[in-house]
Amino acid sequence: MAVKMVNLTIDNHPVSVPAGTLVVDAAKKVGIEIPVFCYHPKMDPVGMCRLCLVEIGRPMVDRATNQPVLEADGSPKISFGPKLETACTTPVSEGMVVLTENDKVSEARKDILEFILTSHPLDCPVCDKGGECPLQNLTMRFGPGESRFLFDEKMRLAKQVPLGELILLDRERCIQCARCVRFQKEIVDDPVIGFSQRGRALEIVTFSDPGFDSIFSGNTTDICPVGALTTSDFRFGARPWEMNAAASLCTHCPVGCNLTINVRREARAGGRDVIKRIMPRQNESVNEIWICDKGRFAYHFTESEQRLTEPMMRKGSELVAVSWDEALQAAASRLKKAGEKTITLAGGRLSNEDLFNLCQLTSGLGGQYWMHGTMGGGDLLAQVGVGQGTNLGEFGPGSAILVVASDLHEEAPVWWLRVKQAAERGATLIVASARPTRLDRFAKCVIRYAYGEEVETVTSLVPEYKTDVSEAICAGIQGILGAENLVVFFGSDGLGLEGTTALAAACMELLVKTNHFGRANNGLIAVWPNANTQGAFELGYRPAADLASRLAEAQVAYIAAADPAGDDPALAEALRKTGFIIVQELFMTPTARMADLVLPAQAFTEREGTFVSGERRVQRYYPAVRPISGPRPDFQIAAQIAAQLGFSLEERLASLVFQRLSEAMPDFAGLTYQQLAMVEEQWPLIGRHDLYFGGTGYDNHQGLGVQLKPAAQRLEPLNLPDVPELPPLQAPEGAFLVVPITCLYDRGQTLLPTSLLHERMEKPAIYVHPKLATRVGLEDKQSFQLVLNGISTLVQVIFDENAPEGAALLPRSVGVPIQGPALAQKEIVSG
Amino acid sequence: MFRGILEGMRQTLRSFFEKPVTIQYPEQKRPVRARFKGRHVLKRYENGLEKCIGCALCAAACPADAIFVEAAENTDERRFSPGERYASTYEINMLRCIYCGFCEDACPTEAIVLGDNYELSFMDRAASIYTKDMLLEPVPAVDKLTPQSTPPGVFTRSVPEMKDPED
Ligand code: SF4
Ligand code: SF4
Ligand code: SF4
Ligand code: SF4
Ligand code: FES
Numbered sequence: 002m003a004v005k006m007v008n009l010t011i012d013n014h015p016v017s018v019p020a021g022t023l024v025v026d027a028a029k030k031v032g033i034e035i036p037v038f039c040y041h042p043k044m045d046p047v048g049m050c051r052l053c054l055v056e057i058g059r060p061m062v063d064r065a066t067n068q069p070v071l072e073a074d075g076s077p078k079i080s081f082g083p084k085l086e087t088a089c090t091t092p093v094s095e096g097m098v099v100l101t102e103n104d105k106v107s108e109a110r111k112d113i114l115e116f117i118l119t120s121h122p123l124d125c126p127v128c129d130k131g132g133e134c135p136l137q138n139l140t141m142r143f144g145p146g147e148s149r150f151l152f153d154e155k156m157r158l159a160k161q162v163p164l165g166e167l168i169l170l171d172r173e174r175c176i177q178c179a180r181c182v183r184f185q186k187e188i189v190d191d192p193v194i195g196f197s198q199r200g201r202a203l204e205i206v207t208f209s210d211p212g213f214d215s216i217f218s219g220n221t222t223d224i225c226p227v228g229a230l231t232t233s234d235f236r237f238g239a240r241p242w243e244m245n246a247a248a249s250l251c252t253h254c255p256v257g258c259n260l261t262i263n264v265r266r267e268a269r270a271g272g273r274d275v276i277k278r279i280m281p282r283q284n285e286s287v288n289e290i291w292i293c294d295k296g297r298f299a300y301h302f303t304e305s306e307q308r309l310t311e312p313m314m315r316k317g318s319e320l321v322a323v324s325w326d327e328a329l330q331a332a333a334s335r336l337k338k339a340g341e342k343t344i345t346l347a348g349g350r351l352s353n354e355d356l357f358n359l360c361q362l363t364s365g366l367g368g369q370y371w372m373h374g375t376m377g378g379g380d381l382l383a384q385v386g387v388g389q390g391t392n393l394g395e396f397g398p399g400s401a402i403l404v405v406a407s408d409l410h411e412e413a414p415v416w417w418l419r420v421k422q423a424a425e426r427g428a429t430l431i432v433a434s435a436r437p438t439r440l441d442r443f444a445k446c447v448i449r450y451a452y453g454e455e456v457e458t459v460t461s462l463v464p465e466y467k468t469d470v471s472e473a474i475c476a477g478i479q480g481i482l483g484a485e486n487l488v489v490f491f492g493s494d495g496l497g498l499e500g501t502t503a504l505a506a507a508c509m510e511l512l513v514k515t516n517h518f519g520r521a522n523n524g525l526i527a528v529w530p531n532a533n534t535q536g537a538f539e540l541g542y543r544p545a546a547d548l549a550s551r552l553a554e555a556q557v558a559y560i561a562a563a564d565p566a567g568d569d570p571a572l573a574e575a576l577r578k579t580g581f582i583i584v585q586e587l588f589m590t591p592t593a594r595m596a597d598l599v600l601p602a603q604a605f606t607e608r609e610g611t612f613v614s615g616e617r618r619v620q621r622y623y624p625a626v627r628p629i630s631g632p633r634p635d636f637q638i639a640a641q642i643a644a645q646l647g648f649s650l651e652e653r654l655a656s657l658v659f660q661r662l663s664e665a666m667p668d669f670a671g672l673t674y675q676q677l678a679m680v681e682e683q684w685p686l687i688g689r690h691d692l693y694f695g696g697t698g699y700d701n702h703q704g705l706g707v708q709l710k711p712a713a714q715r716l717e718p719l720n721l722p723d724v725p726e727l728p729p730l731q732a733p734e735g736a737f738l739v740v741p742i743t744c745l746y747d748r749g750q751t752l753l754p755t756s757l758l759h760e761r762m763e764k765p766a767i768y769v770h771p772k773l774a775t776r777v778g779l780e781d782k783q784s785f786q787l788v789l790n791g792i793s794t795l796v797q798v799i800f801d802e803n804a805p806e807g808a809a810l811l812p813r814s815v816g817v818p819i820q821g822p823a824l825a826q827k828e829i830v831s832g
Numbered sequence: 833m834f835r836g837i838l839e840g841m842r843q844t845l846r847s848f849f850e851k852p853v854t855i856q857y858p859e860q861k862r863p864v865r866a867r868f869k870g871r872h873v874l875k876r877y878e879n880g881l882e883k884c885i886g887c888a889l890c891a892a893a894c895p896a897d898a899i900f901v902e903a904a905e906n907t908d909e910r911r912f913s914p915g916e917r918y919a920s921t922y923e924i925n926m927l928r929c930i931y932c933g934f935c936e937d938a939c940p941t942e943a944i945v946l947g948d949n950y951e952l953s954f955m956d957r958a959a960s961i962y963t964k965d966m967l968l969e970p971v972p973a974v975d976k977l978t979p980q981s982t983p984p985g986v987f988t989r990s991v992p993e994m995k996d997p998e999d
Contacts, residue, residue: 237886237917
């Protein structure tokens, strides 16, 4: 479908843009600046601030003949309106003439700025936005030199108003552009802030409890054109011009949001580089210009005082600090002795380079390597993962998205946002889940199943199996059949390893049977627990169902970026039997405490590497701070151990490791760091040079990443696994079913050091439907000993009408170990 | 030739009766000129609060990159300066400084002022870094020391409502 193009001239530049484009955007595309405050390219225009006034003329038409009126020289006669028009609300039309630089326009801009400044406080020196403030910049460029308004008549409003723990509001600085209010309502569907009062007394208020209860709240500080909204994390942290910027990636979920890390060297940190804030970096195929609050604020773990800094070896019963040489020698000699009785266990937090060297080392010894985690199915993504060129931003009418067993809002916030927006643009969204989620509202059809019926539900969506199915499933089948494109997201809501592996197979079957695979915008996406779980699968790591017995039999367990002992008491038990434990970590985890040798690893901010996102996009991150002395990058440690054993692995640079990796792994064939660093122009044009348009987020100069082609897209034959059936979940008398769910703010190792988020973190608690609670004999807010897999933990009961009646919900990583659906009991406290 | 010698002797003789220009430094010191630019001083208000609000504009203006500022937040219980923000670290590297006075011009609160002191000598490079306590003006009385505990709602503004500078 060809888009109709419209021709117009802006300041004598001929411009040709698709019909419906707004004049501001058309001007932007040819590099003509029309200043704006309230307009934002990601939101509908409202025309509130009037800064974008321009003079617009249109060709005159003779009413009688309906012919254009011509000038003497034959050119069309242009009639200019008596008043200026707002460029942000006016769509282009054929033959339009836009003037943005004459006296009338400059005068108007001057007047508007003078008005806006009548009550603006003299805060620039202390304002966190100062130096990257659109109001400052535009006033310097277009504003009047001085104000004629009386100083005494300035409005005095409240300053430092906390809208929540994360965001601070300065009411005096607000210029009432409503970008924040519109963002919360239109873009992220959290209308928790709004305007109250009118006229000069108008102010932003929050109506939620806790205040500004939204997981995307940080983005409002990027798009607020003044310093009215700032984060409490960055408060007075630094002036914007004092900071360095390094491109990075978010490590908290599989979306792989592109970030920029702002860093400054600080005296109060003893001359160390300190991360001052995390900002989004534009990648329109991944996170556009947004990030969630977890990505923005939960970086403090990288500079925690609790980081391990020295290698430690068990001497007697104590772990004592040793030199790297001694540690590497000890590791090597143990591994040599263990040979094929070595087991390597890696977490999804490691980069591809680390994982590659670790598996090379392990296979060199003849040992086995596994992934730590309770979600499976990643191998199937290598076959039917989304095709190269997939972009959720392109989804609209004719496309369908199926989300199964995942509460995307909590598990992968930016995917939630993109799926929601796709549905709003007209894509068919089908949500299948055991409990209500934030996505239901936007779905064409919601399929509700009971925990344990995930696989069945997906299988019943395969049109050819259609038997007597429910109405919702019929609607789902309709949606899938009618769709040209289909992407399936599957998660681990209420599922363990067995369940997710089976679910992945069922999803693959659905995609294959409906022919939605092997091309762009079609295929499978897994909502992984970690940023690089997908990468680990690509490199051959798999989660093991029988990990405990494998660990128990191993002579050496080499555990990197994983905490099996902390996550699962059964694994802790098994590790007690392991001959020798090497732990490579950032922190003294429960596993590290059990170790015989602890090797301190560098944080992702101190080094470079690559991750593979859930959409199988390989992306690069760069070093942001100078590394603290002591820790080494994981890939280097593995290579140095290997060197002691006489095999050569690359230890110098991540890029060199990646070179070997791409030679060894067919899916990565031909990929280089240079390719991952390539960029192209993205719309909207945002950036540090014109903050007024897109906000203070960073433009992308450091790489958009490369999406891997799944086997199906390379036209390789598929290997469709059987879909295993899951045993039904039923609780016997005296017990009840507890299933794991994922919450955004858990109490994991990488989140806890961010004290700012503590109030929003999950407590050790289970969510129980009141009916289930009555059956089991639990009361709201009651604390009780929950016995799960033989371990008893004190948890609180929270009544939740949204929880299903058949099972209680237990968030992962809050201190109560849970791997999959499990039977629980209430401990009878005797005496 | 004789004339030359006589001329020289006349000069010498005249100097005998002139007032000497030499000053017995360091016992004696010559007053500096009104616009002399010597070592910086961080000024206080009369109530003892620091004028500096930690905005780092001086650091931004400094052509020699001699100033380093870190800011922190005031509370009414622990107030260093009026308004929300104060300088928790303020350092000037006196070896880098070229005494241009740009920092003084940039300061929105007239907090940093180049003073009269020109006696700057150090035994090592680290000593050339003047910290905030070295730069801050002494207080007239102990109760004017910062931080102070102040009544709420009084010191709400960082930048005082100053008239335009006259000169
Ligand atoms: S707080 Fe900022 S974004 Fe919100 S209305 Fe005010 S100026 Fe606009
Ligand atoms: S959506 Fe995921 S990747 Fe993006 S910022 Fe949030 S936690 Fe990080
Ligand atoms: S006097 Fe000039 S060189 Fe010295 S600190 Fe001030 S601005 Fe910098
Ligand atoms: S001395 Fe003045 S310019 Fe420098 S930080 Fe303090 S208030 Fe700002
Ligand atoms: S009215 Fe157009 S940008 Fe505000």
